Amino acid sequence: MTAVRSGHTVPNTRRTHAGPHRRGLRPGWVLGVIYAGALAVLALWWQNTDSVVGAAGWLTDGARITGLLAGYGCAVLLALMARVPAMENGVGADRLARWHAAGGRYTVCLVAAHVLLIIWGYALTDRKNVIGETGDLVFHYPEMLKATLGTLLMFAVGITSARLARRRLRYEVWHLLHLGTYLSIFLVFFHQLANGAQFVDRPLAKYFWYTLFIGVSLVLAWYRFVVPVARNLRHRMRVSEVRFESPGVVSVYVTGHRLDDLAARPGQFFRWRFLAPGMWWAANPYSLSAPARDGLLRITVKAAGDHSRGLVRLRPGTRVWAEGPYGAFTEAKQTRRRVLLLAGGVGITPLRALFETLRGDVTLIYLARRPEDLALRDELEAIAARRDRRVLCFVDDPAEYSLSLTGDSLQAVVPDVDERDVYLCGPPGMTRAAHRALREAGVPARHVHHESFEF
Amino acid sequence: MMRRAVLATSATVAGISLLLALKPHNGGLAVASGSPAGRSGDAGSATVTPPEASGPSGSVGPSKKGTKSGGKSGASGTYTGNTIDTRYGPVQVQVTVAQGKLTGVKVLQTPSENGRDRRLAAMSVPRLTQEALAAGNARIDTVSGATYTSEGYIGSLQSALDKAHA
Numbered sequence: 001m002t003a004v005r006s007g008h009t010v011p012n013t014r015r016t017h018a019g020p021h022r023r024g025l026r027p028g029w030v031l032g033v034i035y036a037g038a039l040a041v042l043a044l045w046w047q048n049t050d051s052v053v054g055a056a057g058w059l060t061d062g063a064r065i066t067g068l069l070a071g072y073g074c075a076v077l078l079a080l081m082a083r084v085p086a087m088e089n090g091v092g093a094d095r096l097a098r099w100h101a102a103g104g105r106y107t108v109c110l111v112a113a114h115v116l117l118i119i120w121g122y123a124l125t126d127r128k129n130v131i132g133e134t135g136d137l138v139f140h141y142p143e144m145l146k147a148t149l150g151t152l153l154m155f156a157v158g159i160t161s162a163r164l165a166r167r168r169l170r171y172e173v174w175h176l177l178h179l180g181t182y183l184s185i186f187l188v189f190f191h192q193l194a195n196g197a198q199f200v201d202r203p204l205a206k207y208f209w210y211t212l213f214i215g216v217s218l219v220l221a222w223y224r225f226v227v228p229v230a231r232n233l234r235h236r237m238r239v240s241e242v243r244f245e246s247p248g249v250v251s252v253y254v255t256g257h258r259l260d261d262l263a264a265r266p267g268q269f270f271r272w273r274f275l276a277p278g279m280w281w282a283a284n285p286y287s288l289s290a291p292a293r294d295g296l297l298r299i300t301v302k303a304a305g306d307h308s309r310g311l312v313r314l315r316p317g318t319r320v321w322a323e324g325p326y327g328a329f330t331e332a333k334q335t336r337r338r339v340l341l342l343a344g345g346v347g348i349t350p351l352r353a354l355f356e357t358l359r360g361d362v363t364l365i366y367l368a369r370r371p372e373d374l375a376l377r378d379e380l381e382a383i384a385a386r387r388d389r390r391v392l393c394f395v396d397d398p399a400e401y402s403l404s405l406t407g408d409s410l411q412a413v414v415p416d417v418d419e420r421d422v423y424l425c426g427p428p429g430m431t432r433a434a435h436r437a438l439r440e441a442g443v444p445a446r447h448v449h450h451e452s453f454e455f
Numbered sequence: 456m457m458r459r460a461v462l463a464t465s466a467t468v469a470g471i472s473l474l475l476a477l478k479p480h481n482g483g484l485a486v487a488s489g490s491p492a493g494r495s496g497d498a499g500s501a502t503v504t505p506p507e508a509s510g511p512s513g514s515v516g517p518s519k520k521g522t523k524s525g526g527k528s529g530a531s532g533t534y535t536g537n538t539i540d541t542r543y544g545p546v547q548v549q550v551t552v553a554q555g556k557l558t559g560v561k562v563l564q565t566p567s568e569n570g571r572d573r574r575l576a577a578m579s580v581p582r583l584t585q586e587a588l589a590a591g592n593a594r595i596d597t598v599s600g601a602t603y604t605s606e607g608y609i610g611s612l613q614s615a616l617d618k619a620h621a
Contacts, residue, residue, distance in 0.1 A: 052478040054599035065471050125600040126574045
């Protein structure tokens with residue numbers, strides 16, 4: 001539900017740190033809690049079901065299980081997108097988004113199974129045809145009209161989120177439509193308690209369900225509404241300058257009150273909303289492309305989608321609404337003194353900030369298509385000279401300056417690559433190749449820190 | 456991607472089928488969640504001991520109408536069973552007994568809160584009555600798909616017969 005469309009805009013992040021403990025929840029723990037909750041939901045069904053009799057029983061109870069799991073799935077999907085700092089920083093926004101996408105597909109399938117099974121099962125019990133039973137269910141059962149509307153809305157969102165359809169749709173339109181799921185989940189909530197065999201007459205089960213959904217709603221409202229509103233009222237950010245960096249790439253400088261209090265760390269990102277005509281309704285994640293200092297934040301963006309193209313036209317003084325900082329792609333991931341930063345194209349942005357601030361022996365490999373696409377190159381070289389670090393730039397064209405991403409070529413340019421922590425950020429094709437090359441070069445997977453470019 | 460989708464789907468289908476398979480499939484063994492107040496003794500089983508057509512004398516339930524003839528031939532009259540509260544609503548039946556023999560069952564109430572309840576009752580009650588009259592007692596099977604209504608019916612029927620034979 002978040003983020004940037006493929007390959008273009010800017011990376012989001014994760015973080016690193018030489019420190020002994022990392023901030024935030026471990027991904028494995030979060031998954032464990034999610035699965036434990038699913039088991040509890042199955043236990044709810046098990047506890048409240050005496051027997052499963054005949055074909056109608058199998059269908060109806062199959063429908064109940066899928067329905068319960070789908071309801072639980074909705075709560076989990078909301079929680080994953082609630083921007084809880086411990087999860088954003090521990091699990092990483094990119095991974096949360098991937099979980100959310102996979103969980104969303106799964107939940108929509110559960111809903112579809114629930115609808116089909118319940119209609120079929122009830123039709124068998126009632127000895128009616130499926131169409132008559134459907135009409136009956138929709139119009140004569142409590143809260144079912146609302147639930148039907150909510151389900152149709154959910155399917156609409158599901159269909160438009162499918163990969164193919166999404167490619168044909170503008171990201172911003174898709175994102176807005178996606179917000180319809182809040183309404184959808186609200187609409188279907190009531191039929192669960194009114195009709196669910198596991199809830200009728202079971203106050204305890206009802207409390208459990210209420211607690212789950214009200215709890216998730218409160219967390220969501222807090223971190224996606226209250227906190228951002230309070231922060232933005234306080235910091236009152238504005239665009240101070242827009243600078244061209246390379247063909248199609250601009251940097252946007254943002255000022256505000258007491259920005260240091262945000263404690264944004266290099267490698268992190270914000271979700272930015274620029275209150276300019278045609279842009280105010282979309283919030284896109286862009287990494288900070290320089291350490292935050294002197295009350296100034298900077299992002300560097302490649303014009304790709306509508307949102308990023310609009311950045312070029314931003315005027316100084318434009319109000320900015322930002323949510324963050326988020327991301328676990330920071331110094332907290334660093335466990336070795338020697339570090340290799342591996343950037344592809346505009347994936348340079350978080351690495352540019354880290355290049356300046358990481359401690360130890362830092363080398364940066366920067367890959368781009370053409371020499372003029374090497375955005376921020378001058379300041380990278382300046383940092384390298386000042387801090388005695390290495391920048392190695394490669395381009396596909398002309399070919400004599402290219403670097404093929406293989407284990408051998410990596411070892412040729414960075415002989416001790418297997419003793420380094422590697423921070424990787426770039427477009428999907430490049431990061432896939434880089435993962436393979438790093439493995440070949442003998443870098444253990446736990447030392448490869450990757451922030452996915454697209455969500 | 457594709458492989459994970461197939462894996463997730465088959466794991467879900469298998470898991471749900473397993474859960475369903477582990478539950479008892481004999482409706483008769485189930486207990487209605489409503490209080491089995493009207494059911495004598497063996498709660499936990501929907502089949503009930505056949506009433507002995509014996510006791511000529513003794514008090515009859517308050518709802519008894521009609522005469523009760525003494526002697527070995529057993530009671531005659533109309534007896535109203537207890538109201539059994541099932542999860543979906545109350546069930547109550549009234550029986551007609553002639554010389555200790557069950558000759559008629561009239562249903563006074565069944566769950567009727569919504570269309571499904573009414574249809575389940577409409578579907579199950581005639582079959583239950585048919586079975587009860589054929590068996591002459593409350594030792595009948597529940598109708599699948601209408602377990603709760605069936606159990607309420609059987610419970611109320613048993614209590615009515617208990618009164619008739621008390």
